[in-house]
Amino acid sequence: MxxxxxxxxxxxxxxxxxxxxxxxxxxxxxxxKPATDELPFAGERILLIDRHWTHYQDEADRTLVGSFIVKNTPLIKQLHKRHSRSQEQSIRTALASLLSVSLAIDFVTIFEEFGKYEVMLMTSPPAISKPENTAFGELPPPLAASEVGALAAQHSADILLALESVEVVVGEHEEKRIVEEKSKNDEVKKKTYYDGWLRLTCTVVFRVYDPLSGLWVDFKTTSSQSKEEWSDYGSSISSRRIAAMRDALLERSLETAINDFARSLTPHTISxxxxxxxxxxxxxxxxxxxxxxxxxxxxxxxxxxxxxxxxxxxxxxxxxxxxxxxxxxxxxxxxxxxxxxxxxxxxxxxxxxxxxxxxxxxxxxxxxxxxxxxxxxxxxxxxx
Missing domain, CATH: 1.25.40 (Serine Threonine Protein Phosphatase 5, Tetratricopeptide repeat)
Structure with a gap:
């Protein structure tokens, strides 16, 4: 007391x-909290592998090249120049680093809480067929039954769970706003503000494979949308700040997607x-x-x-x-x-x-x- x-x-x-x-x-x-989904195949030992291909898409024109919505500003050429394929590569690089942590900690730890399943993460690259660069919204071909059987036998696994695809959609909006303000001397001065937002949605796609039958089932989860806003005086937002903001949103969205998927499959606790x-x-x-x-x-x-x-x-x-x-x-x-x-x-x-x-x-x-x-x-x- x-x-x-x-x-x-x-x-x-x-x-x-x-x-x-x-x-x-x-x-x-x-x-x-209880599990809300049931794995379609019986088993207790899950082998988790990462063979994902990252799909990046711009929200404005839905292509692999960054193209951003810009209204009422003369900076459109500058924005198109600074946001190009470099953003796609940056997202791929950031995802590779984030996934290694998220799968090892966020995903596996959730399953360890009550022991319904034992999850083993394959940390070294699996000797399996890698998916080709597929179009946005398309999944790579599934693993061959022989590959699934060999991996399961090697690790004494009942079920194979493969991260097949990560889809990232990024959108940006920025516009110039001119505000007239009176000084102490009643002089009218114009101040320029740049208002904008950056929005990112991340979708992860898993497949569940049955080593005995060779069958597979798609599971898909989408994170809640992450968004940051800004209102800067005098100048447009810098490329460096955009990149830092984007990486933070990516980490948040990816963690949400991974956690939501894991928690849907096993009883767990939340704060x-x-x-x-x-x-x-x-x-x-x-x-x-x-x-x-x-x-x-x-x-x-x-x-x-x-x-x-x-x-x-x-x-x-x-x-x-x-x-x-x-x-x-x-x-x-x-x-x-x-x-x-x-x-x-x-x-x-x-x-x-x-x-x-x-x-x-x-x-x-x-x-x-x-x-x-x-x-x-x-x-x-x-x-x-």
Whole structure:
């Protein structure tokens, strides 16, 4: 049990509540999630290989040569000159480096969490046929059954999982904006701004091969779109800054795509952030603020439960009581007691059917069903 906060801290909390109507608090913890897809072939040992061909495409004209949308600016020739095939090569180089880390860490680690599958990453280039340069949106020919069988036998694998293709779509927009501003002497001055955005979408395509039958099935996942915006005064964005921004978006999109695919195939856990409700209009706002601070802590979050439980019978019916019940439902979820979490969330809705209270009840109802599926997927003897 964490010792009581000193009076000076409580006074500071009260002052913060008064000035900010209580700051927003969030708690981060892990929850379980079931697999949403099933591998089409039986087995427990997966051999993961990378034989991908990178497809790069510009969003504007959908060719291999960079061509960017530019409006209301005389810099179109300069932009076309600086964004050429060099961007395609830069993306290929960056992907080669990012994939080696993402497959070894992001992908394999997710499967290790509950042990439904044992995944072995083939770190050295496999002695198999390499795909030719195919058109955008086309997949390379599948591996021959003899190649699949030989690789599986060499590594004692039941299933072969091959990264076949990586598709990257990049789009850029930049336009000049002139703003008239008055100086202290009422002189009108024109200022030029360059507003723009860079958008990148990454799609990874895997094939699953069965060594026994030689059959294969395509699995495809697309990352959520990543985008960066800018508004610069005086000059257009530099090529170096564009390149750095593009590499950051590529890393983010690729990691999302790889993680989403891996998590779709195996039970796993994820970190979530939940909002803690505190109301400055409550007579117990100082205690509620203290509870929120403790629940946001990874070490003392259970102390918040005692505070909320003691305040529950003292709080006014309606939205204020609903907030405490909502917070207690989060604590039950954090404790992995989803049945109790849903009961508390239902009681909160009975007090107040406002947005976040109702959405929390609906979310927990879905989580109860997900938990049943999760428990049916993890191997016997393993618990979360």
């Amino acid at each position: 964490l010792p009581p906060l000193p009076l000076r801290s409580l006074a500071a909390i009260a002052l913060v509540c008064l000035l900010t109507s209580c700051a927003s608090h969030h708690a981060t913890y892990r929850i379980s 979530v952030s939940r909002k803690i409700l505190v109301d400055s209009s409550s007579r117990h706002k100082e205690q509620l603020e203290e509870a929120a601070e403790r629940f946001a802590s990874s070490a003392y979050w259970k102390d918040a439960v005692e505070i909320w439980q003691s305040l529950l019978p003292l709080e006014q019916p309606g939205f204020l009581k609903a907030k405490i019940l909502y917070n207690l439902s989060l604590a039950a979820e954090r404790e992995q007691d989803l049945d109790q979490a849903l009961i508390l969330a239902e009681k909160a809705v009975a007090e107040s059917d406002q947005g976040i209270i109702r959405r929390n009840r609906d979310r927990l109802a879905r989580r109860v069903d997900e938990q049943l599926l999760f428990e049916s997927q993890i191997p016997p003897g393993q618990e979360f």
